[in-house]
Amino acid sequence: xxxxxxxxxxxxxxxxxxxxxxxxxxxxxxxxxxxxxxxxxxxxxxxxxxxxxxxxxxxxxxxxxxxxxxxxxxxxxxxxxxxxxxxxxxxxxxxxxxxxxxxxxxxxxxxxxxxxxxxxxxxxxxxxxxxxxxxxxxxxxxxxxxxxxxxxxxxxxxxxxxxxxxxxxxxxxxxxxxxxxxxx
Amino acid sequence: xxxxxxxxxxxxxxxxxxxxxxxxxxxxxxxxxxxxxxxxxxxxxxxxxxxxxxxxxxxxxxxxxxxxxxxxxxxxxxxxxxxxxxxxxxxxxxxxxxxxxxxxxxxxxxxxxxxxxxxxxxxxxxxxxxxxxxxxxxxxxxxxxxxxxxxxxxxxxxxxxxxxxxxxxxxxxxxxxxxxxxxx
Numbered sequence: 001x002x003x004x005x006x007x008x009x010x011x012x013x014x015x016x017x018x019x020x021x022x023x024x025x026x027x028x029x030x031x032x033x034x035x036x037x038x039x040x041x042x043x044x045x046x047x048x049x050x051x052x053x054x055x056x057x058x059x060x061x062x063x064x065x066x067x068x069x070x071x072x073x074x075x076x077x078x079x080x081x082x083x084x085x086x087x088x089x090x091x092x093x094x095x096x097x098x099x100x101x102x103x104x105x106x107x108x109x110x111x112x113x114x115x116x117x118x119x120x121x122x123x124x125x126x127x128x129x130x131x132x133x134x135x136x137x138x139x140x141x142x143x144x145x146x147x148x149x150x151x152x153x154x155x156x157x158x159x160x161x162x163x164x165x166x167x168x169x170x171x172x173x174x175x176x177x178x179x180x181x182x183x184x
Numbered sequence: 185x186x187x188x189x190x191x192x193x194x195x196x197x198x199x200x201x202x203x204x205x206x207x208x209x210x211x212x213x214x215x216x217x218x219x220x221x222x223x224x225x226x227x228x229x230x231x232x233x234x235x236x237x238x239x240x241x242x243x244x245x246x247x248x249x250x251x252x253x254x255x256x257x258x259x260x261x262x263x264x265x266x267x268x269x270x271x272x273x274x275x276x277x278x279x280x281x282x283x284x285x286x287x288x289x290x291x292x293x294x295x296x297x298x299x300x301x302x303x304x305x306x307x308x309x310x311x312x313x314x315x316x317x318x319x320x321x322x323x324x325x326x327x328x329x330x331x332x333x334x335x336x337x338x339x340x341x342x343x344x345x346x347x348x349x350x351x352x353x354x355x356x357x358x359x360x361x362x363x364x365x366x367x368x
Contacts, residue, residue: 002327002329004245004246004247004254004327004328004329005247005254006247006249008249014198014199014206015198015199015206017208017222018220018222019222019299019300020222020224020300022198022199022206024201025249027249029325029327030247030327031327033324033325035325036202037249037250038201038202038203038204039249039250040204040224040250040300040301042297042300045299061188062188063188063189063190063214064295064298064299065190065192065209065211065221065223066221066223066224066295066297066298066299066300066301066302067295067298067302070188070189071295071298073298076299078299108342108353109345109348110348110349110350110352110353111248111250111251111255111348111349111350112296112297112349112350113226113250113296113297113301113303113349113350114248114250114251114255114257114348114349115203115229115248115250115260115262116203116204116224116226116250117224117250117297117301118250118251119297121350140217141213141217141219143186143188143213143214143215144186144188145186145188158292161293164293164294164295164298165294165295165296165297165298166294166295166296166297166305166350166351166354167350169292169294169354170350170353170354170357173354173357173358173361174357176361177357177360177361177364180361180364180365180368181364183368184364184367184368
């Protein structure tokens, strides 16, 4: 096995914004050569597979400026500074959908784009949902439409590229896998 | 349903690197207010679920500077300018693993981080693998170790957080789903 580590020689921060920071890291490669890595620092995020009692998947339609279009996603959001992921998951679910839940369990965590970013997403599954009166509201720059989909509808949304992001494609496949395992 | 679109008022490019570009977009929200979006532009990428004839999944261990650690991933790489994704998939598979394949099929495409980046990953499945003599070699700043895992080993790698990125977690779950459906 080859040694793979890249040693940092120097880090330059080129931008620090509301959400992301951009760093250029000068690194020494395993063969001794020098190169630069373009790195985005991100606070991390949560995403929630929220299932209603009649087995619908709670989703939000949201405009994504990076894509210049709306897509349909499971509820998700960035971690506030120092915030526990499980707390963030309950907060985002309530803010984006008006639902609170009895049970919130961590399923898996994954890096979204390890080639250039350190964004880590924690995926939760929420059950025992109920609508909350006077639920916490969205951030002032967030606008979403609520959708509640059957698993079959969600699979069709992937084919139609209405669902089009990694965490939501993962979430739908997770539910397909659970269904297939139950039926065995 | 609410209108969700955000209109661009002005775009400023703050950085243009080898891989990513950073833009700040001043936008008008659906309620008429003005805000800024931090957007990373990325050329897009491919990833390949490559299965050997004895049903092993071909993976590469790679150091990811953004994470300051190695992780084990399915072979993947960025699209060159104007490159067809299917051509890129064959190129990256050969460069990173030395394998060529008879069959390369598109499974799904997804955006990795729609909140701040336009990176779209096309996930392929490759079968009919054979090792190529004098295979195309890695980029000069790429260093990887090849691993061939059973599905059970890959599932354990996710639990151990050796496999830790969205596309590879998706890929392993895809194979779990196919296996569960076959056994029904």
